[in-house]
Amino acid sequence: MSYESLEDKDLELKNRMMNLLWNLGWFARPNVKLQRYQEGKRTTGLHTDIDVLAVRLLPLQNPITAVCSAKSGKESDSEQIFWLAGVRSYFGANSAYYVRTHASLRDAKTLCQKLDIISLNDEQLQIMEQRLSLNPSSYPFDLEFYGRVHGFMEELKKAKVGLYNYISEKYWIDPFNNQLLRIVTAIHDVSQLTLTHECSIFVKYYLSTLLALPLQRMGHLLLTTPQNLLKTELETALMGGELARLDKERTFQIVEKALADSKKTIDLNAQLRKLADELYDVVLSMIDHYEQSVYIPRFLDALTHQLAKGLEATPRVEKVALPDLSQNDWKYAAKLARDVLLFMERIGGMAKSEIAA
Amino acid sequence: MNLDAAWVSLRSVEIQRCFSNSGSSELAYINLPQVMRIGHIARLANMLRRRGIVNGTSLGALGALLGMQPDTIEKHLKIMKALTWVLSTNNKQDPAEVEDHVPRTSEVLSRLGQLFSTGSEEFGISPLSKLEVSSVSALHMCARRPCSSEAMQSELDATPQTFQKVVGLGNAGKYLEAIELSDKKKTLWSPIYYFNRHDTLRKFFQRQTYAELAPIGEAIEVCAEKVGTPLQALPVQQKNAAIAGMKVGAIVPITLWMPSGDGKVDYTFLFPPLSKFEDSDPSGQIYEQPKVFLASLRLGEYYAPTSKIKDPLDVVRRLLKDGKLGRPHSDAFDQYKVPASRGLFKLKEEEGTSYWGNPYRGWMPYLIRSEENIKALQIVESLITPSSERISTTLSHDVESADNVFKQALTCQESLEFRGSPFVKDFIVDPELEREAQMMALTIVGGTYE
Numbered sequence: 001m002s003y004e005s006l007e008d009k010d011l012e013l014k015n016r017m018m019n020l021l022w023n024l025g026w027f028a029r030p031n032v033k034l035q036r037y038q039e040g041k042r043t044t045g046l047h048t049d050i051d052v053l054a055v056r057l058l059p060l061q062n063p064i065t066a067v068c069s070a071k072s073g074k075e076s077d078s079e080q081i082f083w084l085a086g087v088r089s090y091f092g093a094n095s096a097y098y099v100r101t102h103a104s105l106r107d108a109k110t111l112c113q114k115l116d117i118i119s120l121n122d123e124q125l126q127i128m129e130q131r132l133s134l135n136p137s138s139y140p141f142d143l144e145f146y147g148r149v150h151g152f153m154e155e156l157k158k159a160k161v162g163l164y165n166y167i168s169e170k171y172w173i174d175p176f177n178n179q180l181l182r183i184v185t186a187i188h189d190v191s192q193l194t195l196t197h198e199c200s201i202f203v204k205y206y207l208s209t210l211l212a213l214p215l216q217r218m219g220h221l222l223l224t225t226p227q228n229l230l231k232t233e234l235e236t237a238l239m240g241g242e243l244a245r246l247d248k249e250r251t252f253q254i255v256e257k258a259l260a261d262s263k264k265t266i267d268l269n270a271q272l273r274k275l276a277d278e279l280y281d282v283v284l285s286m287i288d289h290y291e292q293s294v295y296i297p298r299f300l301d302a303l304t305h306q307l308a309k310g311l312e313a314t315p316r317v318e319k320v321a322l323p324d325l326s327q328n329d330w331k332y333a334a335k336l337a338r339d340v341l342l343f344m345e346r347i348g349g350m351a352k353s354e355i356a357a
Numbered sequence: 358m359n360l361d362a363a364w365v366s367l368r369s370v371e372i373q374r375c376f377s378n379s380g381s382s383e384l385a386y387i388n389l390p391q392v393m394r395i396g397h398i399a400r401l402a403n404m405l406r407r408r409g410i411v412n413g414t415s416l417g418a419l420g421a422l423l424g425m426q427p428d429t430i431e432k433h434l435k436i437m438k439a440l441t442w443v444l445s446t447n448n449k450q451d452p453a454e455v456e457d458h459v460p461r462t463s464e465v466l467s468r469l470g471q472l473f474s475t476g477s478e479e480f481g482i483s484p485l486s487k488l489e490v491s492s493v494s495a496l497h498m499c500a501r502r503p504c505s506s507e508a509m510q511s512e513l514d515a516t517p518q519t520f521q522k523v524v525g526l527g528n529a530g531k532y533l534e535a536i537e538l539s540d541k542k543k544t545l546w547s548p549i550y551y552f553n554r555h556d557t558l559r560k561f562f563q564r565q566t567y568a569e570l571a572p573i574g575e576a577i578e579v580c581a582e583k584v585g586t587p588l589q590a591l592p593v594q595q596k597n598a599a600i601a602g603m604k605v606g607a608i609v610p611i612t613l614w615m616p617s618g619d620g621k622v623d624y625t626f627l628f629p630p631l632s633k634f635e636d637s638d639p640s641g642q643i644y645e646q647p648k649v650f651l652a653s654l655r656l657g658e659y660y661a662p663t664s665k666i667k668d669p670l671d672v673v674r675r676l677l678k679d680g681k682l683g684r685p686h687s688d689a690f691d692q693y694k695v696p697a698s699r700g701l702f703k704l705k706e707e708e709g710t711s712y713w714g715n716p717y718r719g720w721m722p723y724l725i726r727s728e729e730n731i732k733a734l735q736i737v738e739s740l741i742t743p744s745s746e747r748i749s750t751t752l753s754h755d756v757e758s759a760d761n762v763f764k765q766a767l768t769c770q771e772s773l774e775f776r777g778s779p780f781v782k783d784f785i786v787d788p789e790l791e792r793e794a795q796m797m798a799l800t801i802v803g804g805t806y807e
Contacts, residue, residue: 162806162807165807166807170806178804181799181804182803182804182806184799185796185800185804186806188795226677226678228677228735228738232674240803248802248803252801255797266790269798271791271794271797274795275795277464278460281460284407285407288407289409317447318447331410332409332410335410335446338458342458345441352441355441
């Protein structure tokens with residue numbers, strides 16, 4: 001994800017696609033780059049980037065993903081369609097949208113059908129918006145929003161480029177346990193960065209949305225685990241499985257011994273358990289209200305939008321409108337969203353005054 | 358006496374509970390107002406935990422259950438809101454409605470303990486008075502063993518008047534009781550920690566001298582710290598004291614045996630009279646499932662002829678998760694035969710493969726997954742780490758009462774499992790070092806994004 005270029009001529013179209021998906025219950029991000037990594041290190045090379053990536057959480061299912069190539073040009077190119085099929089496969093996405101506003105798409109239709117890609121031009125997009133009765137007034141993504149997020153992201157990039165690169169690139173291809181741990185590290189780090197207050201609170205809320213995705217997956221994974229085994233299973237999942245856990249615990253022992261030799265007594269397991277305890281609380285809450293946990297990323301995203309649009313100094317829960325939620329679902333989604341924010345506060349990454357009222 | 362913050366809260370909970378059951382609660386509200394406040398807030402928080410969204414009516418009902426006036430509950434909720442343990446939902450139809458964000462019980466207790474020990478202007482909390490600190494500390498001392506009045510007075514660093522008041526309040530709340538030992542020494546003890554046996558125990562204590570009492574107290578403490586301690590593993594003096602404790606019922610023994618070269622050897626395992634055990638009721642079973650299972654675990658931990666159990670908790674968790682252990686073992690029959698005879702396990706002889714790839718025959722316990730058996734294993738799981746104290750029963754009873762209000766049953770695991778043992782200390786105190794350690798742990802498990 002990035003909000004880099006304000007001169008991008010396809011911005012409006014990308015926003016339109018994101019609005020469409022958002023209103024249908026998707027969590028959407030623009031310009032996700034697939035950077036090249038060599039021996040685990042980021043290189044300057046770029047495999048490709050995808051115009052819109054969207055994730056939808058549904059109860060009792062793994063997240064479903066959609067990728068979208070959105071260009072406002074006239075051409076429809078077979079190579080581009082094959083490329084999109086490859087990108088979809090790379091992300092393990094369930095659906096792909098090929099959007100060319102001014103193209104007839106007649107030639108591309110057969111190929112798209114064969115590759116199970118949905119092709120849309122402007123007319124079709126309009127028909128789709130009308131048939132789904134979407135209300136443009138509730139569209140959160142527009143150029144002004146994009147511009148403000150661009151500003152905040154540039155500030156973050158200057159302060160900590162590694163963090164910026166992670167959330168804009170690697171996060172999207174990381175396994176969920178790594179996403180969780182790395183966003184927790186990021187939350188710790190942001191509280192130490194020198195950012196303007198506006199940017200700092202925006203980044204924290206932005207991270208909360210990225211935290212909510214793997215948290216919900218953790219809740220989904222542990223849904224059927226008996227209560228008394230939850231904590232152990234959570235720790236194991238966090239470390240990437242039983243074998244990985246064993247390895248990591250051995251590493252703990254070696255490091256602890258080395259530290260003890262240099263007269264520093266540290267119980268690394270206990271330190272991890274402290275974090276796991278806090279995580280356990282928020283995951284438990286998600287399991288208790290599992291049905292509504294799927295709405296948390298979007299709820300937090302809506303709070304982040306309030307900040308980006310400069311509407312509030314601290315976002316307000318009651319101003320969040322998610323069109324597809326019943327009153328009861330909304331109420332519990334609000335509670336769960338605040339659980340995530342309180343988790344961040346309890347691990348020292350957020351001030352009490354910054355939590356949405 | 359410097360009491361850990363979590364213990365301050367736990368003892369306050371118990372004092373508040375004792376007064377709420379007695380007719381002299383006014384005395385406590387006048388003399389121990391902050392202690393009562395801690396008790397109320399901790400218990401209310403424990404009842405609210407994991408309840409999602411709680412409406413005003415249910416809140417009122419919980420407050421009433423804890424003996425709070427409507428204005429008191431409002432004041433307590435204000436503190437809880439400031440601590441972000443609950444947040445208002447801003448529901449216009451029900452302005453009292455709140456979201457629950459209550460953290461774990463151990464967190465609640467230590468936060469409250471810290472706040473009330475030092476006081477806080479931000480939350481409008483004044484620190485505990487000298488009388489309150491002394492009352493809480495006195496209960497803490499007596500929870501472990503009977504203590505002579507002089508020793509307590511000096512430990513509490515209290516004036517004779519304050520000490521008298523501490524004793525008077527303890528008497529009124531029935532959490533402290535003065536007894537005179539056979540050497541005429543005045544001693545205080547806390548009958549609430551000797552579940553259902555306080556009359557017998559009081560009489561027993563009164564027949565001892567203070568010098569004789571100390572090792573008995575220590576033996577009871579050892580049994581409470583490590584439930585199922587083997588008698589044979591105690592040092593001689595404590596062993597004799599434990600036998601004395603067993604005779605009077607302060608310690609309940611279970612004897613199991615293991616075959617040896619020339620017949621069999623008996624091993625006795627010691628259990629304090631915790632309310633979790635059936636035999637805390639005089640008509641209850643002695644050879645009840647949790648106790649028998651824990652004794653068999655200790656048997657394997659201390660006396661297995663080959664490969665002793667290294668981590669009993671791991672064994673319990675594996676049984677709960679998989680319903681069986683990792684590999685069949687030749688000692689498993691002798692170790693688990695008594696729990697099997699109580700209907701906990703089915704023992705099967707099976708073929709296994711050793712680390713070197715050789716086949717061998719051994720026994721495998723299979724958990725019979727009945728509700729009763731799973732509960733027994735869960736009790737053992739909660740007991741297996743030191744310091745599961747009777748005080749936690751108050752909190753788990755509160756969860757049950759709250760279940761009735763919400764008509765939604767929760768197993769509030771952590772309220773059964775408070776581990777505030779003074780023996781379990783955090784290694785790190787320097788906050789900078791702690792942060793570094795946290796980041797190091799995060800890095801090792803995969804939290805580096807750069």
